[in-house]
Amino acid sequence: MSAPRPLVAIAGNPNVGKTTLFNVLTGSHDRVGNYPGVTVERRAGDMPVRGHGKVELVDIPGTYSLVARTGEEQIALEALLGLDGERAPDAVIVCVDATQLVRGLYLVLQLLELGAPVVVALTMMDEAGDGAPDPAALARKIGCPVVPVVAHKKEGVQALEQAIAQRLHSTTRHEIWHWKPSPALAARLGPIQAALPEGWPRQEAMALWALMSVEPDDELTHIPPTLRAAATVPADEARQIDDEAIAARYAFLDREVAPLSAHEPDRSRTEQVDRVLIHPVAGLAVFLLLMFALFQALFAWAEPAIRLIEALFTRLGDLVRHVLPAGMLADFLAEGLIAGVGAVIVFLPQILLLFFFLGLLEDSGYMARVAYLVDRIMRMLNLHGRAFVPILSGFACAVPAIMATRTMERRRDRLLTMLVVPLTTCSARLPVYTLVIASLFPRRKLAGLFPVQGLLMVFMYAFGIGSALLAAALLSRTVKSLKARRLPFVIELPPYRLPRLKDVLHMMWERSRSFLSEAGTVIVAGSMILWLLLSFPRTPPAPPGAAPPEVAAQQDRERRSTQLRHSYAGQLGRAVEPALSPLGFDWKIGIGLIGAFAAREVFVSTMGVVYGVGGGADEENRSLRDKLRAERRPDGSPVYTPLVGLTLMIFFALSCQCMSTLAVVRRETSSLRWPAFLFTYMTVLAWLVSLGVYQGGRLLGFG
Numbered sequence: 001m002s003a004p005r006p007l008v009a010i011a012g013n014p015n016v017g018k019t020t021l022f023n024v025l026t027g028s029h030d031r032v033g034n035y036p037g038v039t040v041e042r043r044a045g046d047m048p049v050r051g052h053g054k055v056e057l058v059d060i061p062g063t064y065s066l067v068a069r070t071g072e073e074q075i076a077l078e079a080l081l082g083l084d085g086e087r088a089p090d091a092v093i094v095c096v097d098a099t100q101l102v103r104g105l106y107l108v109l110q111l112l113e114l115g116a117p118v119v120v121a122l123t124m125m126d127e128a129g130d131g132a133p134d135p136a137a138l139a140r141k142i143g144c145p146v147v148p149v150v151a152h153k154k155e156g157v158q159a160l161e162q163a164i165a166q167r168l169h170s171t172t173r174h175e176i177w178h179w180k181p182s183p184a185l186a187a188r189l190g191p192i193q194a195a196l197p198e199g200w201p202r203q204e205a206m207a208l209w210a211l212m213s214v215e216p217d218d219e220l221t222h223i224p225p226t227l228r229a230a231a232t233v234p235a236d237e238a239r240q241i242d243d244e245a246i247a248a249r250y251a252f253l254d255r256e257v258a259p260l261s262a263h264e265p266d267r268s269r270t271e272q273v274d275r276v277l278i279h280p281v282a283g284l285a286v287f288l289l290l291m292f293a294l295f296q297a298l299f300a301w302a303e304p305a306i307r308l309i310e311a312l313f314t315r316l317g318d319l320v321r322h323v324l325p326a327g328m329l330a331d332f333l334a335e336g337l338i339a340g341v342g343a344v345i346v347f348l349p350q351i352l353l354l355f356f357f358l359g360l361l362e363d364s365g366y367m368a369r370v371a372y373l374v375d376r377i378m379r380m381l382n383l384h385g386r387a388f389v390p391i392l393s394g395f396a397c398a399v400p401a402i403m404a405t406r407t408m409e410r411r412r413d414r415l416l417t418m419l420v421v422p423l424t425t426c427s428a429r430l431p432v433y434t435l436v437i438a439s440l441f442p443r444r445k446l447a448g449l450f451p452v453q454g455l456l457m458v459f460m461y462a463f464g465i466g467s468a469l470l471a472a473a474l475l476s477r478t479v480k481s482l483k484a485r486r487l488p489f490v491i492e493l494p495p496y497r498l499p500r501l502k503d504v505l506h507m508m509w510e511r512s513r514s515f516l517s518e519a520g521t522v523i524v525a526g527s528m529i530l531w532l533l534l535s536f537p538r539t540p541p542a543p544p545g546a547a548p549p550e551v552a553a554q555q556d557r558e559r560r561s562t563q564l565r566h567s568y569a570g571q572l573g574r575a576v577e578p579a580l581s582p583l584g585f586d587w588k589i590g591i592g593l594i595g596a597f598a599a600r601e602v603f604v605s606t607m608g609v610v611y612g613v614g615g616g617a618d619e620e621n622r623s624l625r626d627k628l629r630a631e632r633r634p635d636g637s638p639v640y641t642p643l644v645g646l647t648l649m650i651f652f653a654l655s656c657q658c659m660s661t662l663a664v665v666r667r668e669t670s671s672l673r674w675p676a677f678l679f680t681y682m683t684v685l686a687w688l689v690s691l692g693v694y695q696g697g698r699l700l701g702f703g
Contacts (some may be wrong), residue, residue, distance in 0.1 A: 005055055006049070007058065007088075007089045008056065008057050009021050009057075009058050009079060009080055009089040009091075009093070010025075010058070010059055011063070011076065011091075011092060011109065012062060012104065013064050013095075013104055015062075015625070016095045016104060017095060017123040017124060018059070018386065019507075020152055021095060021123065022059045023503060024154055025045070025047045025161075027255055037177045038058070042056065042059075043058070043059040044058045045057050048161070048315060048648055049394050050161065051168075052130075052165060060079050061076050063076045064103070065105065065107060067209065067213050068209075068260070071540070080116060081201065083200055090117065091119055092111060093119050093121050094107060094118055096108065096121070096123065097123055098132045098133065098368075098481055099124050099127050099495070101133055101138075101258070102257060104259055105253055105257055106253065109142070110249075110635050111181075112142070112144065114201060114209075115198060115205075116265075117170075118145075119145045119164055122135055123149055123150075124150075125149065125150050125156075126150045126153070134260060134262035135261055137256075141257055145163040145166070147159050147163050150280055179245075179249065179252070181208070183247075189207040189208060189211065191208070192207040192227070192230045192231050194230075195230040195231075196210070197224055208224075210230075210231040211231050211233065211238075212245060214227070215232070274493065275371050278373055293419070294393070302349035302350045302353055306349050306669075309342065309348070310346060313345070317333075317339065319332050320338065326462065329476065332528075335535070336532070339531070347487075350397050351399070351400040351403065351511070354401075355400070355507065355512065356508050358389070359499065359505075359508055360504055363499035363500060363503065363504055365496045370389065370602070371386045372493065382473060383416065383469075383476075384408050384473050387405060387472075390404040390405050394422070395464075398421050398422045398658065402421055402422075402664050405418055406668075412481070414668070415482060418477055418669070419475060419681075420467065420471045420472045422682065423464055423468040423654065425460055425465070425653065428600035428601045429460075429464075429653065431600075431601040431603075432603050433457060433599060433652075435624065435628075437645070438453070439628045440628070440644070440645035463653055471685075487639030508509055530595070530597065530598045531678060533567065533568045534595065564606075572591075572594055573587040573594060574587045576590045577590055580593075582694070582695070583647055583651065583691055584641075584644040585648070588607070589648065591607075592607045593657065597657055599659075600652065602657055643693075643697040646695040650689055650693050656679045661668060661678075677692065
């Protein structure tokens with residue numbers, strides 16, 4: 001068998017131009033997947049190297065250090081050293097920001113300690129200007145090749161490829177950097193070296209990694225119990241070990257490397273802007289304005305594209321019905337398959353806009369300021385500072401908002417944010433709120449000033465965000481997997497840069513393609529299953545006749561209503577009625593809740609079918625309002641009262657009536673456990689709170 005292609009990894013700190021260099025080296029012809037068992041993206045591409053043809057280039061998640069306490073940080077170590085089944089790279093490109101030389105080289109020193117074949121790509125040379133270090137002098141100091149590059153201008157790329165080719169041919173390992181631990185630390189490292197798993201480098205540097213990384217509340221996997229026991233030390237001793245190792249590396253960098261930079265780059269303009277953007281008051285005001293624009297884009301600017309997609313799929317469904325004879329096949333294609341695919345595609349405008357704006361903000365350096373700005377508020381709720389943007393995006397749609405949690409490094413922070421984002425009031429809840437408020441609440445003003453209907457809508461939005469924040473505080477204190485020691489919030493504030501549109505568009509497309517190919521398949525399958533529940537057993541069609549169009553339309557509406565009542569979904573509605581009746585809901589609302597599982601706004605159309613109304617959207621909405629107001633129980637009392645309406649809105653605000661949300665949580669966590677937990681806790685919460693609202697209202701004389 002032929003030998004495998006050479007493998008080259010590209011690593012570096014966040015915000016050092018690693019992604020831009022990766023795209024240049026691969027020509028943006030990359031393959032995106034996930035590392036085995038996790039949702040961390042693994043990007044790989046083909047890079048031409050003279051003498052080796054095309055080698056495989058793998059993009060390693062950005063990291064400041066190899067010391068790992070989260071699963072994502074562990075992935076970087078395993079990919080760089082070839083641990084736990086990963087193939088060891090034949091060369092490692094480490095991107096180092098020429099304007100932040102000492103900080104970037106800390107990662108290089110760690111890799112050299114572990115014997116990695118390193119080539120340093122000195123990025124941001126144009127920003128460093130006259131203060132850029134001499135690459136040859138730097139190479140002599142650290143003992144590995146150093147190549148200056150300006151990736152977006154493709155300067156230095158050829159020289160970097162030549163350096164990689166030489167590194168692939170060479171087996172020499174330089175010994176310029178070698179740090180010796182103190183006698184006390186060396187004695188501690190001995191037993192850890194003996195406990196390192198088979199296949200790991202059994203060297204002092206690897207034992208030091210375990211000693212600095214393994215903690216009682218870390219998120220590391222594949223750590224044998226013997227190694228975990230050997231590497232666990234008291235907190236005070238752990239701090240001393242960290243201080244000794246970190247101080248030794250930085251002492252070398254400060255003594256030997258720092259003098260190579262002629263002067264620090266001018267950051268005065270960045271500091272002037274930061275006086276406003278990270279100010280506790282002015283910075284928050286600017287952030288809220290930007291988030292208003294983002295929210296407006298997701299909520300309103302995407303609407304024309306969403307309506308166009310809906311119209312196209314509606315037209316396609318009508319075309320299928322026109323071409324095929326009436327029957328089950330036509331219904332399945334139009335209402336099951338085409339509607340299911342449409343339910344996926346309709347999210348694309350919001351997802352594209354969200355990742356476009358997030359990409360611009362991230363690439364410009366502003367998102368780091370946002371995380372710093374809101375962290376002081378979010379920490380009180382045990383949320384990460386970066387959680388604020390996904391939570392706010394949830395007002396448009398939970399699907400892209402959950403995908404936006406990828407900007408957070410720690411799995412625990414991403415999970416907690418995913419579990420509370422669906423509580424925010426997404427746009428799909430708006431048609432339900434509009435129907436209920438317009439049908440059951442009067443058009444009058446409170447105290448002669450404030451419209452009751454408008455106040456109710458504001459209350460529902462405030463209720464959603466309040467529920468999300470309260471749930472975050474409770475879940476982080478009660479769910480074992482979400483409990484974690486709050487790590488110190490350390491974040492780099494990079495200089496402001498103009499976003500590179502090509503990189504932003506590339507990232508936006510990759511994230512959208514990932515959603516369509518993975519979460520979309522689950523949504524389409526679920527939509528077709530729901531169609532089967534709503535469509536079977538079949539009701540015989542009405543015999544053909546010469547009835548007037550109005551009569552024929554009414555007969556069709558009655559047939560659809562009968563079909564729904566006797567369908568499996570209708571039977572489920574009757575089956576769950578005993579659980580819903582304490583909330584003031586009957587079996588018809590139960591059918592609506594089952595139909596809404598495909599998408600919350602489907603509740604309105606499902607209820608329209610239940611009550612046998614039809615016509616255009618406005619006509620359907622008006623006639624459905626009349627039907628709801630006129631619905632009576634056997635004793636003559638109204639079924640739908642303002643109390644029932646408020647309870648129904650509370651239930652929709654808290655329940656997970658969204659198959660798409662569960663599908664994307666399944667995709668992002670690579671587990672059925674978390675979507676099941678999300679559905680269970682939100683459903684139980686919705687039932688209990690709705691029960692309290694309805695029964696409490698009745699005790700107070702409402703209803």
